[in-house]
Amino acid sequence: MEETNVSLRLLIDTKSQKVLFAEADKNFIDFLFNILALPLGTFIALLTKQGMVGSLGNIYESIENLSTTYLLPNVNKETLLKPKVQISGGSTVAGVPLLLPKVESSSTSSRNLYRCSNSYNHRYVADDSSAKCPSCNCSMSGTLIFVDPPRATNTTFSGEGGCVKGVVTYMVMDDLAVKPMSTISSITVLNRFNVKDVSALEEKVVHLGIDEGVKLLEASIWSKSALTDVFLPMLKQEVQCESQ
Template identity: 40%
Template structure:
């Protein structure tokens, strides 16, 4: 499947000592992606980012489950359900979430038909039990016949926020709210922008790689947009 990219327009303060993102202008697709991070189970985050990249001890929990031998697992319990949990939120399942893990395909149902076809009406009967007796001729029903399900009619997940003409402000520490002229001016004052001439605009794309960086950085920093798109502070 082709990678879906979303864009954000950054307002950057290039003043010394270090360039920083003042805020970003984002539309529905980018905002839905950012909000979808809230729905991700920690096990999925560890699987995507790698155990060694996790701050704290979550990576150790993940490794412990991986190494746990079958004799210590409860009957009926599946380790993969914890290591790769399914994301159920509609926002996370939208086409703007880059982190969907492949869902297991359901087992194909098997049906059996009469092997003898002594009577033409034998064709009218199928069973899920191999070897069952045909109700018409009494022969065993052994002929394999696979059930072919119809294609599900799915509606694309709509995400969380309204789209259309609505634009959203995303701050460097991922506060998100509807954009307005007043809120933008107030934000410039809040983050102490002193030289308006040093402000620059830059449009950036968010794909799988950038999405992973945003996820990882959001667990470690409060200057996410600056760290991801302008480079982490050294």
């Protein structure tokens, strides 16, 4: 498991065996929010197809099994199956913790564009060198190199990358809802879950690596109790190992 500086302080109700909420800093919230930036193909590739809920896994497998004979000449199967990752492993978003494995298609590491081989004045661009220029019908084989624009981050203003400010502690609910942490919000949560016996509450600090990142990604799809489902089994296993 890869070491990271991402951790959570869980508040657990030992009677109901449920995580009520977690205290988190900027690192975890940046990871959580940037899950939304994951392309679907990468999302599915990070999870086992057998573990997918619904039919998306079947679409992924259909592309895998489909002969390239049926694809258009400018369509690359690897680009569909492994689109360029926008966060975490191979991140293109500055400051986001590396909590997911790197899944990146080699075909997307650089992008070639082509112009008319006959004339600079024909202002057409293609992404396939076998294309023909609409003006003179010559091949579009003059190589151009695609250049990415400067990445927009907030580093100029605050020195921080990612999504949220680092001076705030955040409350993450069991269903991954996020809000700024406050004493009032903590009391509100305890009242909502009708917690009467404060002695039954237990604090646990958990450290996250790639294994936990993938499990949270999977739990975010199907579970309304993601923190409980991911971390309580892990904590129980640690207790069993210590007792042996």
